[in-house]
Amino acid sequence: MLPEPLQQAIKKLPEESQLLVQAIVVFYEHHYETKIQKLEARIKELEDQISKNSRNSSKPPSSDEFDKPAPKSQRKKTGRKAGGQNGHDGTNLKMVSNPHVIAPHKVEVCACCQKSLRRQKADTIERRQVYDLPALELAITEHQAEVKRCSCGYVNRADFPLGVSHYVQYGPNIKSLLVYMQDYQLLPFERTKEFVQDIFGHQLSTGTLHNIRQYAFDQLDTFEERLKALLAVAVVAGFDETGIRVMAQRLWLHSCSTAQHAYYEVHAKRGQEAMDDIGILPRFEGIAIHDFWKSYYHYGGEHGLCNAHLLRELTFIKERYKQTWADELTSLLLKMKAAKERAIAQGKQSLSQVTLSRYRSLYEELVQKGLKANPYKPPPKKQRGRKKKTKPRNLLERFRDYADDILRFFYDFKVPFDNNFSERDIRMMKVKQKISGCFRSFDGAKFFARIRSFIVTARKQNVNVFNALRNLFMDNTIAFQLTSTLAC
Numbered sequence: 001m002l003p004e005p006l007q008q009a010i011k012k013l014p015e016e017s018q019l020l021v022q023a024i025v026v027f028y029e030h031h032y033e034t035k036i037q038k039l040e041a042r043i044k045e046l047e048d049q050i051s052k053n054s055r056n057s058s059k060p061p062s063s064d065e066f067d068k069p070a071p072k073s074q075r076k077k078t079g080r081k082a083g084g085q086n087g088h089d090g091t092n093l094k095m096v097s098n099p100h101v102i103a104p105h106k107v108e109v110c111a112c113c114q115k116s117l118r119r120q121k122a123d124t125i126e127r128r129q130v131y132d133l134p135a136l137e138l139a140i141t142e143h144q145a146e147v148k149r150c151s152c153g154y155v156n157r158a159d160f161p162l163g164v165s166h167y168v169q170y171g172p173n174i175k176s177l178l179v180y181m182q183d184y185q186l187l188p189f190e191r192t193k194e195f196v197q198d199i200f201g202h203q204l205s206t207g208t209l210h211n212i213r214q215y216a217f218d219q220l221d222t223f224e225e226r227l228k229a230l231l232a233v234a235v236v237a238g239f240d241e242t243g244i245r246v247m248a249q250r251l252w253l254h255s256c257s258t259a260q261h262a263y264y265e266v267h268a269k270r271g272q273e274a275m276d277d278i279g280i281l282p283r284f285e286g287i288a289i290h291d292f293w294k295s296y297y298h299y300g301g302e303h304g305l306c307n308a309h310l311l312r313e314l315t316f317i318k319e320r321y322k323q324t325w326a327d328e329l330t331s332l333l334l335k336m337k338a339a340k341e342r343a344i345a346q347g348k349q350s351l352s353q354v355t356l357s358r359y360r361s362l363y364e365e366l367v368q369k370g371l372k373a374n375p376y377k378p379p380p381k382k383q384r385g386r387k388k389k390t391k392p393r394n395l396l397e398r399f400r401d402y403a404d405d406i407l408r409f410f411y412d413f414k415v416p417f418d419n420n421f422s423e424r425d426i427r428m429m430k431v432k433q434k435i436s437g438c439f440r441s442f443d444g445a446k447f448f449a450r451i452r453s454f455i456v457t458a459r460k461q462n463v464n465v466f467n468a469l470r471n472l473f474m475d476n477t478i479a480f481q482l483t484s485t486l487a488c
Helices: 004-011 015-051 172-183 189-200 206-219 221-232 272-278 294-298 307-321 324-345 353-373 391-401 420-436 442-460 465-472 478-482
Strands: 147-149 155-157 236-246 249-257 262-267 287-290 302-305
Touching (some): 172 189, 172 206, 172 465, 206 221, 206 442, 206 465, 221 442, 221 478, 236 420, 236 442, 249 272, 249 420, 249 442, 262 272, 262 442, 272 294, 302 307, 307 324, 307 391, 324 353, 420 442, 442 465, 442 478, 465 478
Parallel strands (some): 236 287
Antiparallel strands (some): 236 249, 249 262
16 A cells, blocks of 8 residues: 555546556556565575474484484383383393413412412412403414425325415405495595504505405395395385485485395486386385385385374474474374384284274374365466475375375384384495595495495394405305395
């Protein structure tokens, strides 16, 4: 509305001039009103962005910077104190019956009267044991093979042990340790070299480290093929992807996980092109657990969505938009999770139809409540592309349209509540980047992905990682054993 003095001045103008001025005023009012609405929408969008953190969205904890939110677990309080509970068996050092070294400490002279006690037998022996490492040094073994010429003229040579093929070489223990430090403990080349220099007083070259990892990578070629074939026929598998830096470029590390297996592969793309090239999803007919990245829906079979992601998004809606349905839906999902866990603890294979129907009805009621609170308002003008909607509306439509995938964990006990088992497998890749910065070559990234697949698979099957790596440099039987059975 124009100020009163200005309106009075317009009334004094001729009629034609009044109509012209009023038309101009209406035009600019509409123009600026539209512009203000756009600016307000943009401000709200930016405020939504800065309100997101690792607790209420899919943003990683590393992006929280200085304003890191306090951890807030979805678990209900039990009322118990932190730490070990009454009756819990503590873990501490225990004496062993056969120590490696016995160091006797004798009483030679009486501390009171100075009488010699050298020949007197001890009344009792007090024992104390110390756990420690032996002196750390590289042990060099020289293998000497006899050469004998028979009277018939034939020269006979004794066989060297398997694997001893060069005049001077490194043995399986040190090779395993170097791969262990780089691909399990995530040390870069330079720090691995410093470790060997500081602990063993031995100097290594970068080329030696590369060649040792190259050998381990080559030894795992068949393991990788068998692992991919095994995962393709899994009943349930989790899929995930994360960005990694290779030669200052962002590539993508894709993963596929089950309870006993993990596979990683580096690719330039994130979506369907990469998934086709990797070759697991095109053959996969089981239940794919993921975080609603739409590329996964290009493949057949059933899907299960990660509810941990959804809980974080509901937290954002609750905090940013103050809508009660988000808090109520969070509570309902957690109650469904708890009901399933109780049923499993009681040895049940599924929940009753009455329970399933009751919880499904509550779920649909809350979704409808949210949709009514967030009605869709079509744009006043036709626009190309997808119509923009509010974040609460987008999330609610996902709860409505993908209800079967969201609640699949409740109907099928083989399906987990979330995709955390896959995210745990991929989390250490981000730690690797924090330590090393990036991979200096694509080959280095491929080495890491394949060797890490072997290491994580070994750990999941309770195989000692160092022993598994040592086996690669000997008879390489463990790689076959790790891919001989499938457990989902």
